[in-house]
Amino acid sequence: MSSVQSVQKTNDFVIKFANINGTGSASANELFARAIMGMGVPVAPRNIFPSNIQGMPTWYEVRVSGEGWLGRRGGCEMMVAMNPQTWDRDVAELAPGGYLFYDSTKMLPRSRFRDDIVVLGLPLTDICTREYADQRQRMLMKNIMYVGALTALLDMDFKAVEGLITQQYRGKDKLIASNLHALKTGYEEAKAAFDCPIGLRVERSDMVGDRIFVNGNDACGLGAVYGGATVAAWYPITPSTSVIESFSSYCRKFRTDPNNGMARYAIVQCEDELASIGMVIGASWNGARAFTATSGPGISLMQEFFGLAYFAEVPAVVFNVQRGGPSTGMPTRTQQSDLLACAYASHGDTKHVLLFPEDPYECFTFGAQAFDLAERLQTPVFVMADLDIGMNEVLCKPFDWDDSRRYDRGKVMSAADLDAGKNFGRYLDVDGDGIPYRTIPATHPTKGAFFSRGTTRNAYAKYSETGTDYVYNMERLRRKLVTARKLVPAPVVKKAALPTRFGAIYYGSTSPAMAEAFAMLEEQHIHVDIMRVRGFPFADEVVDFINDHDQVFVVEQNEAGQLRMLLVNECEIDPKRLVRVLHYDGTPITAGFIAGKIADAVKQDNVTPLRKQVAS
């Protein structure tokens, strides 16, 4: 094996941990990732996990990127192979010259290895048996031990890792001691067994800055707290469940009355998603800020209620943490495949407001803003996160909040307004923006009551099947959704170094991969302006951007090109000008994929001029 041309890289590699679910590896792996960030080197870790609790293979992929690229890169220079079940595919996945670290307690035949990789075996099980008497400790400490070994192998700062452990278990001295012991043992055993460090190294840097490391679901839950949500109704579903867990724990912290321990919030676990959205609608109708968190199958169940909220004009906030569909699909893999299901949810002519956060920072910001939008527009608002940003810790901008900001409760008539004799027509377009005034139940003893319903009505909320009443209402709703274009977060544009006739549109968790692809393309002198869409209905700038370019790539993580369909449909764009760049195998999209597709298309396009192609 000495002839192997081993990979030599500093602050730029991917290391993958192959583990068995439920063995305690997750916290050790995260410790490893945090330790690298503690050295000022950006890291993008991702969990790849099954839909089981115990005994199934899981992987934790850590991209170390001194340059700060946070998208998935693909490939792998080092494998920590701790799962015999997946050994062969894990070994196969390594790049030539890569490093295989494994538990060498059990001898494996030569045929199970490769000739073109560096093999680093440490008898972890034996060492743990030697060091710990307790069976459970042996299993858990093995994980910390390999982190210790990696600290030596990758030339990481041992003190920094130690510090993290002490911090993590503060107050639990016994745990600190046993973990530190495992870390140190692993470190020393590796130093003794191998020529440390290997060709992959972590070198101190200052690229992390003041960024925070948090997952999107946590941020959504926190956003709901800051956004003033008081009612959460939900039904468990991967990958959205932790949004509610986060809301619950932040509420316990921030919303418990210090005097009597009572809750300034309510969380109801429902019998299904129909009940979840029903409760959200009931609570919002009654003037509280309410939300649910769900994923594809839940969205499907909620359809009838979305139509009610749209037509009766009741605010509702839905965090949709998207996963692979259709049906149960790939419950633990990521996709952006619910756009159409949400944008036009329910029967009849409906249209809904969607927000596309790119990372946890925007999960928080949009999460809070969604409540303002829902009340301003009196309609459902969907925060379209996905598993990739929802369930992985992502390095992002710290959260911020302007204390002078007040909740926008929208057009609500008060008792004083009613007493002043203001004309209250629940579905009357007073201001020309399509948004009517509403009253909250019990506002006034004799004025302002009305009957909400999903059936047609006139502007004064009286039942009506008259065509003109119906049309008035539908046209007003359309106006309202036009108003929404200006209220949703505006798109973000990045211009290429030189003027170009190519553009690319992308959204949500595709963001870090797109940023990197943009840099890759620029390096190849392929110039593409990029626009990140952050809301639906589309702002006018989106149409302008498309019109400013001959060809626009629409980069998405679904099979059908759902954003592209929305663009064609909503902006009346010639479909030929929108080129699909689609990635949908359940893994997060990579920069290499995007840049490759775009480069190919641009090169081909340069051979056949666009004009001619269109004319033929």
Next chain:
Amino acid sequence: MTYLAKPKLLRPDTPKNAVGYTKRDYEGAISTLCAGCGHDSISASIVQACFDLDIEPHRVAKLSGIGCSSKTPDYFLGASHGFNTTHGRMPSVLTGAAVANRDLLYLGISGDGDSASIGIGQFAHAMRRGVNMTYIVENNGVYGLTKGQFSATADKGSKSKRGVINNDTPIDLVSLALQLGASYVARSFSGDKEQLIPLIKGAMRHRGPALIDVISPCVTFNNHQGSTRSYDYVREHNEAINRVDVILPRDKITASYAPGELRRVVQHDGSVLMLRKLHADYDPSDRVGAMNYLQERQAVGEIVTGLIYVDSSAEDLHRYLNTVETPLNKLGDADLCPGSKALEALNASLRCNP
């Protein structure tokens, strides 16, 4: 139909209740149901009950599903906010509303199709969650609005207007509610206002989930020979176990009741349910006994009516959720938003680069 406002002219001597409202103030739009429909009688009983209880109409939120029965909230309490939701899903919307504002009275109106067929899941869960509400099922054994198909409460062997025999076992919402933990369970008949009005009053003063299953004949599709929900059939098979009077804390107990056949139940708000027993051995505080009794009487074809079960010390969902006294929908920015300082501290704890 076109909307017709009722004339608001009142005679000066029209009686007012303690909160200054006339009975007319509790009425709603003109009903569009078939003449003679049992549901309209229930609406009238609700109007009377709310008037008698001195409830300010705007303190009531009325919610319903879809069906002839679910249309009725438009026809009473016109000064209350109402919400005609989707078929079978009123319980969840009502639950959300009740969670948002604990200070209002929640009145859920549903049909047997709405609650026992499409909505049985939501019905069950709202009961077991302990939502503080009065839940009235206007039970006619058919889907009135879609023209007379059997609902899940139709009795086995009963005959539809078209001559079809129902072979499915009926769902008894009263038995179900008892099992699921409803703390006020009653059954009545739309044609018996004397029994129904006090039962509604008792339910509205009750804390916790209160179900009233009201047999309410559909004159158009289920009032024929062979139906077990016709006026004639119900009158013949009605087995009333008690008669209820509701006495508010401010009222003096004046009526003289013969001792021995009376039972006083004091509810959490001080109102008193006076139960005139018609069956000497019936105990409405015994959930298991109530279930047994219902099954026995049902087996011999009797429809038990009256206050079947009451737990006057029941808790409700807000207690379980431990929510603050101030309704959640009244909390302001300062109560809800932790602010930038707290966020800064949180950011610090989420940094990897100390």
